[in-house]
Amino acid sequence: MSLISVEDALSRVLASVEKPLEAEQVPLVSCAGRTLAEDLSALRDQPPFPASAMDGYAVRSIDCAQVPATLQVVGTSAAGARFTGTVGPMEAARIFTGAPVPDGADAVVLQEDAERAGDRVTVKEAARPNRHIRQAGMDFCAGDILLQKGLRLDSRHIALAAAMGHGLLPVHRKPKVAILATGDELVRAGEPVGPDQITASSLPATLLMVEKAGAEAVDLGIVRDDLGSLEERIRAAWDMGADILVTLGGASVGEHDLVQKALSRQGMDLGFWRVALRPGKPLMHGRLGSTLLLGLPGNPVSSLVCAVLFLVPAIRAFLGDQRAAEDPAEDAILGADLPANKERQDYMRASLALQDVPLSLAQGPARLMLPVATPHLMQDSSMLSILERSDALLVRPPHAPAATAGQPCRIIRLERFC
């Protein structure tokens, strides 16, 4: 089977997510990272009444056109407890920030601009109509659609939804992502490590990336390079109703790389195997009934790159995120000379620094800060110390010509995924 392109692989992965998962009603505080299943409209006006923006006195602006003006204080309007009377000629009401502006008043005078003596107040600054008043519906009105279906929710959206009057939101169910590490050489982090063994470092890392992407991660542990054990764990993932099964390792061509064989024996419908990608070439994709399968390569940097490029978009597609297929790359400047690339799309681990770029615009000179991406000299896909020092993946398309420092390039920031 020949290598397919990264773009082709991603569209096949996304096409195998037929539709977002079913919707459920979830309390606001649990909605971060979820995606709205319906457009959301406001249940009320905000503010629901004309409200004071300051602590001071509610007045009729006409009475305070000439200052100083001395007014009779006839009541108090506090946030949560309005003054139910009316402010008449040469009258004022004490008012606090967020309180309803009483009938009759059309301006608020700051308390710093007034002098109180008993039940009288002398206004020292002239007032204009509507001064320091937030009109009803200034932010939004009942019925306004403010949050769109397919939006991935963060705390800004949650604040708005709360103000709109919602306590529960219709969001797509979180996909259940089961993760299985494979290999005789692996032990769990913190457990005793034999002379020929290493820690399964990408297991906890992938679990965290999956949770960060908004899914429910299920730790299936480590399984030995043994067909029977592998098949038993694959059945366990299927039995628990995993929407995605991720395997780590055993994806390549060696005699111990049994993942594809075990999945095929369990009835996998293979989508693709091997992508023109570095690192991450042996990536495998398929379906087992309704479960999406992603076989990530064992080298920990390779599995991370494949998770960024394919697993996170698949999770977002299950979540109904309208931006699931969006290219995560952004513009940067190359910080070092690079040789021509070969046939695989390269994702080089790079550090970022900011560079001040002078611009000449029609309005005059300006400055722009752009990230400069400098790839590390060592790019071995097993090296976690280099990955930790990297801020981004520097993307080099297949057959990209040699490039020199200062040229434009594309990067994917790792903090968004890790």
Ligand SMILES: Nc1nc2c(c(=O)[nH]1)N[C@H]1C(S)=C(S)[C@@H](COP(=O)(O)OP(=O)(O)OC[C@H]3O[C@@H](n4cnc5c(N)ncnc54)[C@H](O)[C@@H]3O)O[C@H]1N2
């Ligand atoms: N003859 C060939 N050999 C290899 C090829 C190839 O095309 N022909 N491809 C290479 C590439 S590229 C990669 S990437 C690796 C990936 O192969 P596998 O997916 O089969 O991975 P393993 O052999 O199981 O492990 C590779 C490496 O990673 C370590 N590992 C495995 N799982 C974990 C884990 N959960 N956490 C940390 N480290 C892990 C494992 O011990 C090995 O050192 O194959 C190349 N070989």
Ligand code: MOO
């Ligand atoms: O593609 Mo492998 O993932 O080079 O290390």
